[in-house]
Amino acid sequence: MGSVAHAHPPAHGHAHAEHHHHEESFVSKYIFSQDHKMISKQYLVTAIIMAWVAVVMSIMFRLQLAWPGEGFAFTNFFLGDKWAPGGVLSPDMYLALVTIHGTIMVFFVLTGGLSGTFANLLIPFQVWCTRYGERFLEHVVVLVLLREQCAHDRLAIC
Amino acid sequence: MLSYWFFFVSSVLMIASLFVEGGPASGGWTIYPPLSALPQAMPGSGTGMTLWLLSMAVFVASALLGGLNYIVTVLNLRTLGMKMTRLPLSVWALFVTAVLGVLSFPVLLSAALLLLMDRLVGTSFYLSEIHIGGEALDNMGGSPILFQHLFWFLGHPEVYIVLLPALGITSEVIATNARKPIFGYRAMIGSILAIGFLSFIVWGHHMFITGMNPFLGSVFVFTTLLIAIPSAVKVFNYITTLWRGNLVLSPAMLFSIGLVATFIAGGLTGIILADSALDIPVHDTYFVVAHFHIVMGMSAIFGMFAGIYHWFPRMYGRMMNTKLGYAHFWITFICAFGVFFPMHYIGLAGAPRRYYSYSEFPMFQGVVDLNILITLFAIVGGLAQIIFTYNFFHSIWRGQKAVQNPWRSNTLEWTAPLKHMHGNWPGAIPVVHRWPYDYSKPGMPEDFVPQNVPLAEGEEEEHG
Amino acid sequence: MMTLLILAVIVLGILAVTRLSRVYELTSALRGKREEDITERDSRMNARLMWAFPFAYFAFFLWLTVAYADQMLPVSASEHGVWLDDLLNFNWAILIVAFFVTNVLLFYFAGKYYYRKDRRAYFYPHNSKWELGWTIVPAIVMIGIIIYGLSVWNRITSVPLAGTPQVELYAQQFNWTARYPGKDGKLGATDFRLISGTNALGVVTPNSIKTRLAELEEIVVVEKKKLETEGGFLPPSKLTALEDHIKHVERMRGRIVNLRTLMDQDIAARGAESPYNHGSDDIVIKEFHLPVRENVDLVIRSQDVIHSVFLPHLRAQMNAVPGMATRIHMKPTITTDSMRTITANPVFDYILMCNKICGASHYNMQMPLTVEPDGAYKVWLSQQKGFETAEIPAAEVVPATDTAAVISNTTANIPAVTNEPKKN
Incomplete structure (x- = not known):
């Protein structure tokens, strides 16, 4: 049931407020966090890391396109002698780089990173305005019991 | 939480695929079979491809979990007074995005699973009459085109899954920093809904030259070009929002204006590509690369940057450095056009995409020097992201402490204490009395009125 | 060399940025300036850049168009290509107008209305007439583009004479x-099963079927012999692969035999009109x-x-x-x-x-x-x-x-x- 059932109704807000101020362990605060703000940060930082992977890839294939067949220590540093002998990108790796660059940018940065960060940050803040966990069961519960839940919480139009 | 951890596992799988024997998937991000189905076809179609597909399957699970959560929250768990017509446009956009994701990602999952079966179990969903590596394969009766239909049934909504949140963020940032209500709030909602709906019936425009029935092609031309209408409405509404505003040119605002510029440049070339006849000579050339990088890549990235600069104080309780933000914006903005604008010309000269080198073709010798220009811009633009990354991580720990509502914004997140706490509000959650765009409303003392402020005596509620 | 240079630039750049931002932070702390205060001066500087940018942007556009005009594809060498080029020019005419108008408005407004303390933005939430206007005008333009585009498309994809x-x-x-x-x-x-070194496209003729069957027969014979003589020494995986391959080739042979039956029936029914008689x-x-x-x-x-x-x-x-x-x-x-x-x-x-x-x-x-x-x-x-x-x-x-x-x-x-x- 989790946070939805326990989300404090506005009228009783103060009674429950204390309950939320207990100290959290590192794991529950930063890793398996149920807090939408932390989930949003996790998405954002992951996306930034993935974006860097994709940017470095793009620089490698851009170097090849601008100066075809020339060797670059930059390319060799990341790909090693197997895929970039003498720093010259191999045709197979060229195709791999454009493929993974596209995949990472489209799915991991601009879908996961963008929606994941801002939907988690903004939807609870701008709409629900209360604690927002995300557990699988919770989805089911919300879908099945929404009317009672909303009546209970005196939240808006359901 | 589960959604993020699926996302994380999926990222790890994708990164892991870079290190396998034979290299990662290399059939293009659209992974068309048979190239991606047959390990004989290229080294990247071995283990790397399998990991790619698994990673995507996990990613879809993550997207679905997240999407369901967002939809349910927006539909059923709005606070008192938060009518659908009082939702900030950011939430509207994220909501429609989630709907698109929930409806289209399962199709990618099925496409990926069928491809996985073709690869591992020996089925023939996408394979027929193939002779490769000196052998005729047993597979008969499948169709590689089926995969393209399934893939693009996700793939086109995916474009808007990427773009809509950026447009939503921009609407919010532009209104706040123009100190002016977003122009045509309801028209904006209408355009988001129209784009969301149309995005499901246009996928065929990626497949005009696959031998698809020409009449079917015509239908897709029609639906695709219709999308230009809501897009034009959005652009004009943004421009009118700037008109006679009082523009606080913060880094977030600059990125939002940048988004409108890239959205225009990329959207217009989209009209060429949507026309099936004109698609024939430019399909799969650099013209396409230029188009989608500008309209989808750059617009969405700019929207993301705008969101990060704008909500950073809300996320970390500190401010990002504004001067570095300016440097970051201007270098990125100029390099974005420097990289992708010349690509149109390479494409119009007939140069195909995904070519390792153009030196085998005398006809491209005149335009390939543009590649050097592009690469130089790309390197500078890439370096500019170091400024951002430094600014981001430095500000998390060392940035100046933020105040409660630094951008003097109306939306509810700025009424919650900056202190990190579960439940966001220590006491009762706020009740909403007005739409989120009461900026510079005549008769009000301040140039902003947060949504939780009750209507004043005799004040009319604005509906946009 | 190039790489060293780039690396040096990166390192120096990072150093410079960190130092500069540190100096900036210290001085702004001294002056009591806060990050969220976008001063009039900051806004004006960015507003001027917003005005300067479109000049650079349009100049870049014109330079590319003029300098690379002769590198674009030459005049179309096919009949339908001429129709396409006309259609393309028609579209460009519309798009370039839209491009200039929207960009000029965007950057002009962005540069003109920058923040000043004594100003107040004009509260103007909507205007149905305007909104209707920029729904209908693009709609009409789109209808024109669609009709012209589809008429060309239909001509190109019509059934050949x-x-x-x-x-x-x-x-x-x-x-x-x-x-x-x-x-x-x-x-x-x-038929793809007939593809071989001597029949690169798998053309079906009575003769090519005969040749292919003989080839496959020979492969089976050779591989079966290999299985008999070396089978005991092969590692299990290679053994299975060999057996599978033999089965595969025999399957192919069976299907080609079916194809031959089909061909014989078709030739008997249609004689010289049969597509199996056109290949040789x-x-x-x-x-x-x-x-x-x-x-x-x-x-x-x-x-x-x-x-x-x-x-x-x-x-x-x-x-x-x-x-x-x-x-x-x-x-x-x-x-x-x-x-x-x-x-x-x-x-x-x-x-x-x-x-x-x-x-x-x-x-x-x-x-x-x-x-x-x-x-x-x-x-x-x-x-x-x-x-x-x-x-x-x-x-x-x-x-x-x-x-x-x-x-x-x-x-x-x-x-x-x-x-x-x-x-x-």
Whole structure:
């Protein structure tokens, strides 16, 4: 049931407020966090890391396109002698780089990173305005019991 | 939480695929079979491809979990007074995005699973009459085109899954920093809904030259070009929002204006590509690369940057450095056009995409020097992201402490204490009395009125 | 050297940025300036840049357009290409107007209305007339674009006239093969199971079936012998692979036998009209010639993965999909020789290139196209040998131009030659 059932109704807000101020362990605060703000940060930082992977890839294939067949220590540093002998990108790796660059940018940065960060940050803040966990069961519960839940919480139009 | 951890596992799988024997998937991000189905076809179609597909399957699970959560929250768990017509446009956009994701990602999952079966179990969903590596394969009766239909049934909504949140963020940032209500709030909602709906019936425009029935092609031309209408409405509404505003040119605002510029440049070339006849000579050339990088890549990235600069104080309780933000914006903005604008010309000269080198073709010798220009811009633009990354991580720990509502914004997140706490509000959650765009409303003392402020005596509620 | 330079620039850049931002932070802390205070000065500076930017942007646009005008594709060499070019110009005229108008408005407003303390923004939430206006105007423009675009599309994709001669383009990793009908004017049937070193396209004729069956028979015999003599010494995985392969070849043979039955029935029923009787005089060749001012119906097939026939000068493109035949028809209008004059390039050649990612040598999967007067074309065609009368196997015919690097034979698809990156 989790946070939805326990989300404090506005009228009783103060009674429950204390309950939320207990100290959290590192794991529950930063890793398996149920807090939408932390989930949003996790998405954002992951996306930034993935974006860097994709940017470095793009620089490698851009170097090849601008100066075809020339060797670059930059390319060799990341790909090693197997895929970039003498720093010259191999045709197979060229195709791999454009493929993974596209995949990472489209799915991991601009879908996961963008929606994941801002939907988690903004939807609870701008709409629900209360604690927002995300557990699988919770989805089911919300879908099945929404009317009672909303009546209970005196939240808006359901 | 589960959604993020699926996302994380999926990222790890994708990164892991870079290190396998034979290299990662290399059939293009659209992974068309048979190239991606047959390990004989290229080294990247071995283990790397399998990991790619698994990673995507996990990613879809993550997207679905997240999407369901967002939809349910927006539909059923709005606070008192938060009518659908009082939702900030950011939430509207994220909501429609989630709907698109929930409806289209399962199709990618099925496409990926069928491809996985073709690869591992020996089925023939996408394979027929193939002779490769000196052998005729047993597979008969499948169709590689089926995969393209399934893939693009996700793939086109995916474009808007990427773009809509950026447009939503921009609407919010532009209104706040123009100190002016977003122009045509309801028209904006209408355009988001129209784009969301149309995005499901246009996928065929990626497949005009696959031998698809020409009449079917015509239908897709029609639906695709219709999308230009809501897009034009959005652009004009943004421009009118700037008109006679009082523009606080913060880094977030600059990125939002940048988004409108890239959205225009990329959207217009989209009209060429949507026309099936004109698609024939430019399909799969650099013209396409230029188009989608500008309209989808750059617009969405700019929207993301705008969101990060704008909500950073809300996320970390500190401010990002504004001067570095300016440097970051201007270098990125100029390099974005420097990289992708010349690509149109390479494409119009007939140069195909995904070519390792153009030196085998005398006809491209005149335009390939543009590649050097592009690469130089790309390197500078890439370096500019170091400024951002430094600014981001430095500000998390060392940035100046933020105040409660630094951008003097109306939306509810700025009424919650900056202190990190579960439940966001220590006491009762706020009740909403007005739409989120009461900026510079005549008769009000301040140039902003947060949504939780009750209507004043005799004040009319604005509906946009 | 280049890399060292870049690395040095990166390192120095990072250092400079960190130092500068530190100095900035210290000074702004001293002055009590806060990050969220976007001062009038900051806003004005950015507003001026917003005004400057479109000048640079449009200048870049004009420079590219003018400087690279002669590098764009030359005049269209096909009939439908001219229609396409007209349509393209029509679209550009509309789009460039829209591009300038919207960008000028955007950057003008962004630069003009920057923040000043004494100003207040104009509260203007909506205006139904305006909104209706910019819904209807784009809608009307779109209707125009759609109608014109679809009328061209319908003309291009119309059914070819009866009797339009067919030419087949056949794609495989990483080269092209053309097939011309012989004296009977018709292409023969094909089947991928008949593909072999001597029958690169798998043309079905009574003779080719017989040859292929014999070949497969021989493979089975050889491999069974290998199984008997070496079977005991092979590691289990190789043993299974060998057994599987034998089964596979026998399956293929069974299917070819079925195909032969089908063929025999069809020949018995239709006689000379049967497509199985059209194959033996087909010309299978690694050269691509088309007659000028004649309609031609291209039949496009693929052996392995998806390729794409891309003829940029003829404004033609169509995917080659394994398991199906796609078709485009067109009429080339300018011969290679005339185009050499037009482009002032004595070595100009029309190029057929692959435009769908197909593997490592995708970037070099090309074949020149010669468009020539009808008479010359007929002479050229008459000099070519039919499929079953050719003295050398079609797969080993070396084309006249120097594309030898791309030629790989059908039994070894991994091109060892082209995997080496080209040194320039």
